[in-house]
Amino acid sequence: MTTSADAIWSLLIAVRERQPLVHNITNFVVMNNTANALLALGASPAMVHSCDEVEDFVSLSQALVVNIGTLYSEQIAACRLAAMRARAAGVPWILDPVGAGATPYRRAAAGALARLRPNVIRGNGSEILTLARQASEGRGVDSLQGSETAVDAARTLAAETGAVVAVTGAVDYVTDGTQVAAIANGHPLMTRVTGLGCSATAIIGAFLAVERDPLVATVAGLAVFGVAGEIAAGRAAGPGSLQVALLDALYAMTQSDLAQRLKLEKG
Amino acid sequence: MTTSADAIWSLLIAVRERQPLVHNITNFVVMNNTANALLALGASPAMVHSCDEVEDFVSLSQALVVNIGTLYSEQIAACRLAAMRARAAGVPWILDPVGAGATPYRRAAAGALARLRPNVIRGNGSEILTLARQASEGRGVDSLQGSETAVDAARTLAAETGAVVAVTGAVDYVTDGTQVAAIANGHPLMTRVTGLGCSATAIIGAFLAVERDPLVATVAGLAVFGVAGEIAAGRAAGPGSLQVALLDALYAMTQSDLAQRLKLEKG
Amino acid sequence: MTTSADAIWSLLIAVRERQPLVHNITNFVVMNNTANALLALGASPAMVHSCDEVEDFVSLSQALVVNIGTLYSEQIAACRLAAMRARAAGVPWILDPVGAGATPYRRAAAGALARLRPNVIRGNGSEILTLARQASEGRGVDSLQGSETAVDAARTLAAETGAVVAVTGAVDYVTDGTQVAAIANGHPLMTRVTGLGCSATAIIGAFLAVERDPLVATVAGLAVFGVAGEIAAGRAAGPGSLQVALLDALYAMTQSDLAQRLKLEKG
Numbered sequence: 001m002t003t004s005a006d007a008i009w010s011l012l013i014a015v016r017e018r019q020p021l022v023h024n025i026t027n028f029v030v031m032n033n034t035a036n037a038l039l040a041l042g043a044s045p046a047m048v049h050s051c052d053e054v055e056d057f058v059s060l061s062q063a064l065v066v067n068i069g070t071l072y073s074e075q076i077a078a079c080r081l082a083a084m085r086a087r088a089a090g091v092p093w094i095l096d097p098v099g100a101g102a103t104p105y106r107r108a109a110a111g112a113l114a115r116l117r118p119n120v121i122r123g124n125g126s127e128i129l130t131l132a133r134q135a136s137e138g139r140g141v142d143s144l145q146g147s148e149t150a151v152d153a154a155r156t157l158a159a160e161t162g163a164v165v166a167v168t169g170a171v172d173y174v175t176d177g178t179q180v181a182a183i184a185n186g187h188p189l190m191t192r193v194t195g196l197g198c199s200a201t202a203i204i205g206a207f208l209a210v211e212r213d214p215l216v217a218t219v220a221g222l223a224v225f226g227v228a229g230e231i232a233a234g235r236a237a238g239p240g241s242l243q244v245a246l247l248d249a250l251y252a253m254t255q256s257d258l259a260q261r262l263k264l265e266k267g
Numbered sequence: 268m269t270t271s272a273d274a275i276w277s278l279l280i281a282v283r284e285r286q287p288l289v290h291n292i293t294n295f296v297v298m299n300n301t302a303n304a305l306l307a308l309g310a311s312p313a314m315v316h317s318c319d320e321v322e323d324f325v326s327l328s329q330a331l332v333v334n335i336g337t338l339y340s341e342q343i344a345a346c347r348l349a350a351m352r353a354r355a356a357g358v359p360w361i362l363d364p365v366g367a368g369a370t371p372y373r374r375a376a377a378g379a380l381a382r383l384r385p386n387v388i389r390g391n392g393s394e395i396l397t398l399a400r401q402a403s404e405g406r407g408v409d410s411l412q413g414s415e416t417a418v419d420a421a422r423t424l425a426a427e428t429g430a431v432v433a434v435t436g437a438v439d440y441v442t443d444g445t446q447v448a449a450i451a452n453g454h455p456l457m458t459r460v461t462g463l464g465c466s467a468t469a470i471i472g473a474f475l476a477v478e479r480d481p482l483v484a485t486v487a488g489l490a491v492f493g494v495a496g497e498i499a500a501g502r503a504a505g506p507g508s509l510q511v512a513l514l515d516a517l518y519a520m521t522q523s524d525l526a527q528r529l530k531l532e533k534g
Numbered sequence: 535m536t537t538s539a540d541a542i543w544s545l546l547i548a549v550r551e552r553q554p555l556v557h558n559i560t561n562f563v564v565m566n567n568t569a570n571a572l573l574a575l576g577a578s579p580a581m582v583h584s585c586d587e588v589e590d591f592v593s594l595s596q597a598l599v600v601n602i603g604t605l606y607s608e609q610i611a612a613c614r615l616a617a618m619r620a621r622a623a624g625v626p627w628i629l630d631p632v633g634a635g636a637t638p639y640r641r642a643a644a645g646a647l648a649r650l651r652p653n654v655i656r657g658n659g660s661e662i663l664t665l666a667r668q669a670s671e672g673r674g675v676d677s678l679q680g681s682e683t684a685v686d687a688a689r690t691l692a693a694e695t696g697a698v699v700a701v702t703g704a705v706d707y708v709t710d711g712t713q714v715a716a717i718a719n720g721h722p723l724m725t726r727v728t729g730l731g732c733s734a735t736a737i738i739g740a741f742l743a744v745e746r747d748p749l750v751a752t753v754a755g756l757a758v759f760g761v762a763g764e765i766a767a768g769r770a771a772g773p774g775s776l777q778v779a780l781l782d783a784l785y786a787m788t789q790s791d792l793a794q795r796l797k798l799e800k801g
Binding site for chain 3 (some may be wrong): 027030099193195236244
């Protein structure tokens with residue numbers, strides 16, 4: 001992997017110029033913020049979730065984002081239909097397995113979607129640990145704990161599903177099962193705004209639309225989002241103003257913002 | 268049509284004083300923003316979409332807003348029930364055919380609602396072109412393209428449906444099939460915030476509650492919203508702060524703001 | 535009741551330290567804002583509403599918030615399942631009967647939930663009057679009107695349901711049927727932002743997770759929220775910036791903010 005601040009900047013320019021249509025099937029908490037994050041970045045978001053049209057809509061799109069935050073039965077069906085159509089049509093897609101471990105219902109839904117061959121899976125440590133346990137049942141992944149072990153779980157999950165896997169937190173780790181990149185951007189105040197993980201997933205979706213190597217697209221998306229979060233935190237008096245400043249920062253990001261702030265380590 | 272800055276100001280005062288109850292059946296992306304735009308303007312919004320109560324609720328309301336953004340089957344039924352009750356009860360209603368041309372499902376739903384005699388239809392150029400094609404099938408509207416031709420499509424759609432039709436964009440055009448008014452307010456940054464078209468539709472809904480000539484109400488709504496957007500853009504560092512400043516500008520708009528900024532041309 | 539600014543401050547510290555998981559079944563208009571209000575306060579929100587998992591999720595939570603804003607049939611079932619599980623598992627829960635009197639559907643749903651023994655009910659004057667009329671049918675509560683009589687209705691409703699009842703407005707009243715506390719914090723501009731009543735309900739939910747006397751928890755929640763609203767109004771140019779500043783104020787509230795601004799009268 002040869003990702004650098006310059007390469008990431010080129011991809012951001014590509015998003016701004018091509019304005020890719022990013023189809024989101026996402027939760028009701030973050031729909032507005034996710035759409036606004038994509039617009040601020042330069043992409044063209046659409047929120048479409050009815051089983052009656054998701055397949056048609058995927059076919060028009062340059063990327064698909066599937067997020068199970070506020071799950072219900074028709075939405076699971078819509079996510080499955082959209083994911084299968086995305087694979088068939090060559091549209092890259094990313095899975096955000098929100099709260100995967102919280103209930104049996106959620107665990108089953110997340111596991112079934114992970115088996116539909118997403119190009120990328122992004123979650124926090126617990127979510128990735130839950131999915132990795134399911135993917136490698138009986139192989140002792142249950143003993144994993146903490147952040148470093150979430151990286152091992154991410155490798156396992158990547159190997160089992162064929163997806164690039166991102167575990168986000170204070171440091172974000174991205175792996176294809178072999179290589180691991182680490183991004184140390186972002187700010188702790190971001191955890192006090194709802195749905196910024198979901199926004200990060202959608203931003204990666206926009207980069208998947210312009211960069212077919214999912215490892216590079218994921219690193220680029222998390223880097224841009226983390227840098228925007230840092231800039232925003234520097235201007236914010238709390239989580240309310242952070243959310244506003246984050247959209248402004250995504251919109252106004254310059255090449256030197258990215259070059260000066262990027263903290264990317266290749267594994 | 269004799270709409271002027273003074274006449275629009277009088278209608279804004281009427282909204283602020285009467286606080287009309289505006290019933291919205293709208294999409295999940297913009298519910299919060301739409302409610303906040305109506306509150307900032309001075310109206311009283313309600314978001315009610317269950318088939319079990321939409322008819323009762325329309326009867327209590329002074330206007331109805333129907334928006335098909337995040338469509339699903341029960342919502343189509345709710346929209347139809349509410350629209351029919353609105354016609355029967357003399358409650359003015361406005362249709363926002365979001366993404367009308369994107370999928371067959373959406374095209375069918377938008378077309379069916381347009382036939383239920385809305386007082387106003389507001390859309391962007393593609394949406395109005397799609398609806399006009401359906402309304403005048405076989406008459407060659409398919410050859411229409413671009414912004415000036417969207418105005419012709421709007422005239423056709425107005426003539427076919429009996430609705431006042433607004434095509435919004437850099438310039439907003441409003442027609443009853445004969446007269447055409449053009450409003451050149453607003454700001455390009457508004458396209459980087461999700462759902463501002465939906466907010467414009469809801470604002471027109473509030474004006475329909477205090478002014479029964481739908482051409483005048485639509486011009487007033489778009490003028491007030493465009494002026495607020497301009498004021499907000501002057502204070503914003505990007506799309507995040509624009510959205511916040513827009514609500515503040517709607518709330519604080521003065522007669523001289525409107526008089527100095529209004530760019531209204533009658534057709 | 536011995537609630538003081540010091541006691542309320544101690545409870546706020548407890549929320550910040552323990553970060554209780556607050557399960558919300560709430561309406562689509564306010565999901566994002568409610569989650570952000572809880573995060574800014576220091577709690578850990580979850581928005582989970584499918585009948586397939588609400589019972590499992592309640593069992594993991596320290597409090598449950600049930601809000602009927604955008605009602606539909608599956609949600610009523612989910613609210614009932616969650617409320618019954620909360621009672622069985624000893625998880626405190628609060629009911630927000632949004633628009634209880636507007637339609638027969640809504641009146642029936644609110645009434646049925648009030649009979650499932652919520653620990654707290656919070657509403658505006660009309661909502662509490664509607665519920666009190668149902669609870670004491672035939673006993674003349676129909677003649678009640680206005681704010682002072684809403685307090686009488688709140689006492690009646692508290693006595694009939696066993697819940698602590700809060701009627702919020704310019705002054706918030708909280709009663710267990712016998713004692714009445716009055717909180718005179720907040721600001722009129724708060725009525726121009728959608729869903730701040732819903733946020734207040736969720737904030738009370740967070741306090742129920744750390745204080746088992748529902749009268750004390752409710753007073754604490756409304757006091758903290760009202761003080762945050764006052765601080766925010768002092769920094770806001772309108773309802774857009776108020777909403778942003780309110781989250782910042784909840785996050786940054788100090789002991790002296792609370793001590794200097796609290797306007798609490800015990801009945």
